[in-house]
Amino acid sequence: MSAPLLALLDGSIVDVAHPIVRADDLGVVRGDGVFDATLVRRAPDGSGRVRDTEAHLDRLERSAAILQLPAPDRDGYRRAIDALVAAWDFAAAPEAIIRLVLTRGPESGGDATAFALMAPLGASAIAEREHGVAVTLLGRGHDGDEVAAMPWLLPGAKSLSYSINMAAKRHATAHGFDDVVFVSPAGLLLEGPTSTLVVERGGRLLTPRQDGILASITLEHLMRDAPRAGLEVAFEALTPDDLRGADGAWLLSSGRLLARVTSVDGHALPTSSLDERLRRLLDV
Template sequence: MTAPLLALLDGTLADVTHPLIRADDLGVVRGDGVFDAALARRGPDGEGIVRDRDAHLDRLARSAAILQLPEPDRAGFGRAMDALLAAWDFDAQPEAVIRLVLTRGPESGGDPTAFALMAPISVGVLRERAEGVSITLLGRGHDGDEVASMPWLLPGAKSLSYSINMAAKRHAAQRGFDDVVFVSPAGQLLEGPTSTLVVDRGGRLLTPPQDGILASLTLEHLMAAAPGAGIEVAFERLEPADLLSSDGAWLLSSGRLVAAVTSVDGTELPRSPLDTELRRILEV
């Protein structure tokens, strides 16, 4: 496996094994920072490209604004990504994830910490793309529209405070499931810890409203391209019964792109007739 690569915002590569962040950095001691993750792969001309590059930089800036962090150095993150792409061995690892990270910096004051990290797509993610995922439904303490009205809960921000999301995935794995979809107290389907839910109902692709939910760039890509293939994609409130009675469902994310949902809490789901077309649209 290709080792991870680390780049600084001046466009230089750094040793990923060498300490970069101070022990009192608020990103470490408080999870006070933001990140974004983008898929990198070889482009048509043989050069490495970042999928939805500008959109990921835009979302990083939106997340930083929600946390009242300094505006990210867009040009600097661009230099860092270019350095990573130039150094990456796409023959050994055709796909990778680039994480853009910005923290508030040292607790005692000082400049924010910023860097970009590139690592191979994991074998598990590739397997989930091909074979699909079993999911479990887990409760989340707030409704989506309720979270949207509470800015202190950071709705729509991709913050470094991911402990709850990772705990949900560990909880699922301990019980034999691959992933999770959260359900609101009112019984509405929301999102996964690192993914967006899309449901096929009679040939229409439906996804939960994004009130209090991180905007999905993979979903935006699907919504822009699907009409050209004669497929409608719409936001609609969904309940677990809608998922269980669907013609198929998927989890979408920037790295995994798309994974078919094979079962929900042990109840099998069919593979949607639109699965092949969806994979073509999302360039899997």
């Protein structure tokens, strides 16, 4: 298993144990920053192939704008990505995640902190991609359209303030589940802590409306490529009963790509007849 690699925006590789963030960095003390993450896979020639670099830089830029952070140095992040991929041992770890991080910098003032971190894709993500996930439904405490109208709640930003998302996943694990789908107070399905929900109903692929939900690059792939495979993907207001009564369902994310939902709060879901087609579409 490869050890994590750290790159700065000048393209230099730094020992991951070497401190590059100050103790008073606002990304550390307040979670005041943004990140994005993309999958890197070993190509047939043994090199690394980064998935959707520009789309992830676009989303990092949008997140930074929502938090009123400096615009990310796109060329610098590209240099960091190239350096990480060139240094990575793809024989030891054929799949990895690169996280692009940008914080507001030291509380006492100074430049923003920016770096890229590469680490092997976790074994659990690979297992969930192959075998599916058992999910539980948890309340999120606010409706998507309400959040969309409140910019101070950072709708659509992939911020470093991920403690609630991680707490939800720990709660799920402690109760025998693999992952979570959030539900709004109005009873509508939203998203997972690190994923987007898609359900199949009668051959149609449906996903929750995007109000207050982080835009999913994997979902964008699916929506772009589905028509040529004879599939339809649509946004729709979905309830827990829609999920429990679905012909199949999946969680989409940049690392796992596609994980079939096997059950919802112990209620078994069927495997969709479209599962293999979606796996081919998303190059799972």
